Amino acid sequence: MIRGEQYVSTLLPSNSCYHLSKTESYLILIRHGESMWNEKNLFTGCVDVPLTSKGVDEAIEAGKRIRHLPIDVVYISALIRSQMTAMLALTEHHCKKVPIIVHDETEQAKVWSQIYSEGTEMQSVPVIKAWQLNERMYGELQGFNKLETAERCGKEQVYKWRRSYDARPPNGESLEMCLRRAVTYFKEQIEPQLSSGKNVMVVAHANSLRSILMYLDKLNAEEVIHLELSTGVPMLYIYRENQFIRRGSPLGSTEDGVYAYTENLALYKQNLLDEVLDEVSL
Numbered sequence: 398m399i400r401g402e403q404y405v406s407t408l409l410p411s412n413s414c415y416h417l418s419k420t421e422s423y424l425i426l427i428r429h430g431e432s433m434w435n436e437k438n439l440f441t442g443c444v445d446v447p448l449t450s451k452g453v454d455e456a457i458e459a460g461k462r463i464r465h466l467p468i469d470v471v472y473i474s475a476l477i478r479s480q481m482t483a484m485l486a487l488t489e490h491h492c493k494k495v496p497i498i499v500h501d502e503t504e505q506a507k508v509w510s511q512i513y514s515e516g517t518e519m520q521s522v523p524v525i526k527a528w529q530l531n532e533r534m535y536g537e538l539q540g541f542n543k544l545e546t547a548e549r550c551g552k553e554q555v556y557k558w559r560r561s562y563d564a565r566p567p568n569g570e571s572l573e574m575c576l577r578r579a580v581t582y583f584k585e586q587i588e589p590q591l592s593s594g595k596n597v598m599v600v601a602h603a604n605s606l607r608s609i610l611m612y613l614d615k616l617n618a619e620e621v622i623h624l625e626l627s628t629g630v631p632m633l634y635i636y637r638e639n640q641f642i643r644r645g646s647p648l649g650s651t652e653d654g655v656y657a658y659t660e661n662l663a664l665y666k667q668n669l670l671d672e673v674l675d676e677v678s679l
């Protein structure tokens with residue numbers, strides 16, 4: 398452990414997060430932690446199922462891995478497993494800013510959820526909820542066990558429904574359909590934040606994220622078949638000159654692994670730790 402690291406979360410003033418050079422911004426993607434239907438191996442799709450206690454642990458662990466990465470705005474889906482994961486992960490963040498869900502669905506919701514203190518607002522992170530980031534809708538497979546469905550409908554058919562780009566589960570969404578809404582949302586809402594220098598965290602789902610990764614990594618319909626995302630593992634992208642540069646691995650990235658990739662981030666973290674040491678020696 399780097400000297401002073403244990404003090405970061407308790408001593409760092411919540412408004413002391415360093416500002417980074419504007420030449421790059423950061424995108425963190427996390428698939429939610431294990432849900433109660435992941436545990437039972439059921440097709441979940443848009444059914445709104447919470448995390449298991451393992452999922453809670455995964456969310457907290459994900460938060461630890463990204464605790465020293467800058468985050469200015471968070472995007473979640475409309476589903477509780479994504480929301481629980483984001484909130485739990487943010488309890489670990491060094492900035493200790495308060496994540497606050499933005500309610501702009503009606504004029505009244507906007508007014509009633511207004512923060513009037515500028516100081517307090519500066520110590521919060523806006524959390525934006527978007528149904529477009531939801532899991533793909535699995536149609537008439539929702540609620541069925543994956544193994545039993547494979548026995549009933551055939552392994553190959555179920556694999557196609559689950560992993561191919563264009564096969565559509567009965568009355569559900571293909572990955573292509575999911576991509577149309579998720580990637581459109583990403584391009585219209587999230588990318589402008591990154592190009593304006595904001596650092597973004599997105600907590601979403603296996604297939605909405607697979608579709609976003611298709612866009613970021615320029616994967617084709619064949620390549621995406623093999624893309625599997627683990628629950629609760631953060632992935633980092635550097636956004637520089639309108640390009641996305643992938644860092645970290647969907648199979649597991651350590652915090653040090655993530656930092657190893659950009660000088661700017663390493664400097665950011667070092668500044669945070671130095672500030673804590675200064676506070677300690679005062």
Ligand SMILES: O=C(O)[C@@H](CO)OP(=O)(O)O
Nearest residue numbers: 439440441442532559603
């Ligand atoms: O059931 C689901 O909603 C998804 C994610 O858990 O399953 P799959 O991995 O089969 O796309």
